[in-house]
Amino acid sequence: MTEDLPEIPQTVQVAMRPLPLRPVSILLSRLARRVAARHPDLFERMGEYGGARFALDMTDQPFVLLLDLGHGDPSIKAMRRARVGAVDATIRGPVSGFLGMMHGTLDGDALFFSRDLAVEGDTSSVLALRNAIDDAELDLAEEIGIGSTSVKLLRQAFGVVERATGLPLNRHQMTMEPYS
Amino acid sequence: MELVCPAGTPAALRTAVKAGAHTIYCGFADETNARNFPGLNFSRKELGEAIVFAHAHGSKVLVAINTFPRAGGEDIWHRAISDAGSLGADAVILADLGLLAYTAEHHPELRRHLSVQAAAANPDAINFYAEAFDVRRVVLPRVLTVAEIKAINAEIDVETEVFVFGGLCVMAEGRCSLSSYATGRSPNMNGVCSPASHVSYSEEEGDLVARLGGYTIHRTEKERSAPYPTLCKGCFTSREQTGHVFEDPTSLDATRLIPDLAKAGVTALKIEGRQRSRAYVEKVVRAFRGAVEAEAQGRPMPEGLLATLSEGQAVTTGAYAKVWR
Numbered sequence: 001m002t003e004d005l006p007e008i009p010q011t012v013q014v015a016m017r018p019l020p021l022r023p024v025s026i027l028l029s030r031l032a033r034r035v036a037a038r039h040p041d042l043f044e045r046m047g048e049y050g051g052a053r054f055a056l057d058m059t060d061q062p063f064v065l066l067l068d069l070g071h072g073d074p075s076i077k078a079m080r081r082a083r084v085g086a087v088d089a090t091i092r093g094p095v096s097g098f099l100g101m102m103h104g105t106l107d108g109d110a111l112f113f114s115r116d117l118a119v120e121g122d123t124s125s126v127l128a129l130r131n132a133i134d135d136a137e138l139d140l141a142e143e144i145g146i147g148s149t150s151v152k153l154l155r156q157a158f159g160v161v162e163r164a165t166g167l168p169l170n171r172h173q174m175t176m177e178p179y180s
Numbered sequence: 181m182e183l184v185c186p187a188g189t190p191a192a193l194r195t196a197v198k199a200g201a202h203t204i205y206c207g208f209a210d211e212t213n214a215r216n217f218p219g220l221n222f223s224r225k226e227l228g229e230a231i232v233f234a235h236a237h238g239s240k241v242l243v244a245i246n247t248f249p250r251a252g253g254e255d256i257w258h259r260a261i262s263d264a265g266s267l268g269a270d271a272v273i274l275a276d277l278g279l280l281a282y283t284a285e286h287h288p289e290l291r292r293h294l295s296v297q298a299a300a301a302n303p304d305a306i307n308f309y310a311e312a313f314d315v316r317r318v319v320l321p322r323v324l325t326v327a328e329i330k331a332i333n334a335e336i337d338v339e340t341e342v343f344v345f346g347g348l349c350v351m352a353e354g355r356c357s358l359s360s361y362a363t364g365r366s367p368n369m370n371g372v373c374s375p376a377s378h379v380s381y382s383e384e385e386g387d388l389v390a391r392l393g394g395y396t397i398h399r400t401e402k403e404r405s406a407p408y409p410t411l412c413k414g415c416f417t418s419r420e421q422t423g424h425v426f427e428d429p430t431s432l433d434a435t436r437l438i439p440d441l442a443k444a445g446v447t448a449l450k451i452e453g454r455q456r457s458r459a460y461v462e463k464v465v466r467a468f469r470g471a472v473e474a475e476a477q478g479r480p481m482p483e484g485l486l487a488t489l490s491e492g493q494a495v496t497t498g499a500y501a502k503v504w505r
Contacts, residue, residue, distance in 0.1 A: 045189075045219050100459075104195075107460040110489045113405050118388070124218045124376040131219030134457045135189035174462060176198045176237075 005096045005116055006166035008060040017062045021078040028065065028076035035136075035143050036074050043072045045132035052125040055084050057092040089121030096167050101130065102138050104172040139171035181438070182448040183472050184242070184341060185465045188220040188455055193230045195458040197239045200469030204234060205242040205273060206454065212260040213244045214297060215454040216371030228267045240270040244454075246295035247371045248276045248354070258282060265290040273319070274298075275354055280313040293341070294318040297354035297368065303335035310338045317341055319450065321353055322432065323499050326440045333445035342441060344434040345464055346452025347491060348498055350427055351412060358411040358426075362393035379409045398429075405429075405493045413491075431490035432498045435468070436483055438475045441500075460489055 008016075036043060043050050046069060056065040064084050066077040084090075091098075097116050100106030108130045111117035119126050141158055145151035158169035185201035187193035196204045207213025209221035222230060231241045243264035249257040257279055264272050265287050272290055274280050275297035283292055296319040300306045309315040317339040320329060333340055351358070359373045360366040367373035378393045387399040390409040397414035400406050407413050407429030416425045434441070438449065449472065451464055464486060471481055487493055 047218065049218060101457065104191075104458050104462075107457045107463075107489060109408075109456055109491075110460065113407075113491060113493055114488065115388070115402070115404075115406055118383070119381055120383075121380075122377075123379040123381070127217055127376045128219035130457070131189060131217070135191045135219075137191050137458075172459070172462075174195065174198045 005094050005100075007094050007096065008167075009165075013060060013062055019063075019078075021063060021080070024063075024078040025076060028078065029074070031143060032067070032074040032076045035138065036072055038143065039136045039138070040072075042132045042136040043069070045135060046128050049088075049122075049125040049128040052088040052122070052129070053086075054125070054129065055087045055090040056098065057081070057084075057090055058095045058098060059092060060094045087121065089119060089123070089126045091117065091119055091126060093117040099140075100168045102133055103140070103168045103170060104134070104137065105168045108134075137171060140169055142171075181442055181446065181472050181475065182341075183465070183468055184448050184450040185468075186346075186451055186454040186456070186461065187230075188215065188217075188453075189458070190222065190226045190230050192454075192456075192458045192461045193241075194233060195461045196465050197234055197237045199462045199465035201239055201465050203240040203242060203270070203448070204230075205244055205450075206230070207244040207246075208260050208263075210256065210260075211369070211371045212247055212257050214246050214295075214367060214371045214373075215244075216247075217455055218376060220455060224263055224267065227264075227269075231268045235268070241268075242271045242273055242293060243269040244273040244295065245279065246273050246275045246297045248297075248369050249279065250369060254278070254282075258286075261287060261290070271316070280309065280315070284313045288314075291316055295354075296321055296343070299352050299354050301332075303332050306332065306336045306338060310336065317447065319343075322348060322350055323352075326437060326444050326500050329441070329446060329500075330444035339447035340445065341448035341450050342434075342446050343432055343452055344438065344441075344449045345432055345468060345486065347408070348427070348430065348432040348452075348496070349412070350499065356412075359392070362395050362411055364393070374408065374410045381409075405491075408491055428494075428496075429491050430494045430496045433486060433490065433495035434497050434500055435471050436481045437497055437500050438471055438481055442475055456489075463489060 050069055051071045052069050054067045063078045064081050066079055068075050093116055097111050101108050141151050141154035145154045162169045182202045184203045185196040187196050187204045187206045193204050207221050234241045245260045261283050271293050273293045273295045275295040292315045294309050294315045299321050300318055301321045306318050319341045322343050354368050363378040365372055365375045374392055380391045382389050386402050389399050390397055392409050412426045413429040418425055
């Protein structure tokens with residue numbers, strides 16, 4: 001029943017295993033705070049779930065990301081699977097599923113129907129997060145890049161990787177044709 | 181025919197407009213609409229901006245205020261109607277008799293559509309709403325055949341709108357109490373069928389087990405498609421039989437019936453899914469705009485494009501063709 005979602009190649013997963021988790025956590029937390037600063041509406045949309053903690057269990061990478069929304073001051077901590085403690089909810093699926101939902105190429109409900117995405121814990125908080133991120137129209141290149149030149153270069157680089165791996169690394173661009 | 185498309189967020193609304201929606205329906209982020217889910221819907225500011233965007237691109241916006249007000253809490257619903265009007269909504273979609281009367285009296289210029297939540301499924305009911313409250317369009321319940329819709333259209337003088345895609349509710353909409361029984365929260369008054377706050381999932385012996393308000397409503401084997409956690413699509417054992425007692429977990433896709441619906445006098449085709457993402461909105465709206473254009477030009481209907489977006493990854497023509505259980 002699962003969709004043919006691309007997965008991080010096994011060799012890359014193995015190569016990621018020795019990565020030190022602390023620097024990864026620092027970089028990802030910086031990214032999360034940048035997203036929060038650029039998209040305050042995202043936290044308004046989270047409402048009562050603005051302080052929720054999620055385990056993002058990306059099944060094709062060696063660690064789990066613990067996302068703490070922190071009421072607008074978020075952090076992300078990379079952890080080994082066995083060490084994840086109490087969270088409000090766990091969302092489990094391949095990296096491409098998370099990226100696809102973030103970039104507007106994949107529908108969360110369809111991933112749930114196909115069993116590519118699984119949820120445990122507080123379903124309300126997961127729904128709020130899914131809807132808030134969908135509305136924010138995030139784009140990884142824009143969230144990471146500083147200045148239009150670096151965003152453009154990142155987008156081009158992501159485009160190359162996207163074409164090679166199938167991972168949805170850039171925000172889906174819509175056209176108004178043919179009915180505008 | 182007019183294509184009426186869902187939007188649960190401003191981004192989804194912009195997506196629907198760009199994908200070819202003639203009209204978008206949406207709601208405020210509170211209990212006044214029947215999709216009152218976490219993280220969904222519009223603030224007043226967002227709705228105002230969304231209406232300006234839609235109008236600038238030639239699309240209309242309908243505001244669903246289609247729950248039944250709580251006694252003593254009517255102000256919330258009255259304010260929603262007043263704000264929808266002042267923000268420039270092209271119509272409000274209502275179900276409650278009191279709200280219809282209030283709107284007809286206090287906002288007579290605001291076009292009124294009858295929500296599917298009113299479950300008006302015969303000419304007598306529809307004509308009553310038209311005569312009493314000047315309702316201009318009725319959204320028909322998903323329990324009628326195409327022939328029945330044609331017969332109804334012959335006896336009424338208001339527009340009809342029918343669902344052609346998405347989640348399939350075959351209960352008497354606006355009257356169903358299944359979810360209320362299990363959770364204590366009403367789809368009709370609180371705007372939430374199977375509220376996420378009462379849903380839990382767990383993996384048990386390799387199966388995905390879904391519970392609503394503590395009741396196990398289905399166990400899905402590993403390789404099978406997962407359904408929504410709604411009681412009407414639950415899998416239960418009754419006497420010796422185990423199965424989907426009320427309704428199979430499948431979605432409506434009436435694409436191939438669009439020419440018949442046009443001949444039956446239907447004005448507008450509605451897509452369900454305000455709780456879905458902008459990826460869903462884009463794919464479904466584009467596909468149906470293509471189908472509407474094909475119908476207008478007498479070309480054959482495109483088929484089978486959207487099954488992966490459907491519950492159960494399977495589709496049905498529902499009651500329209502009466503081949504479905």
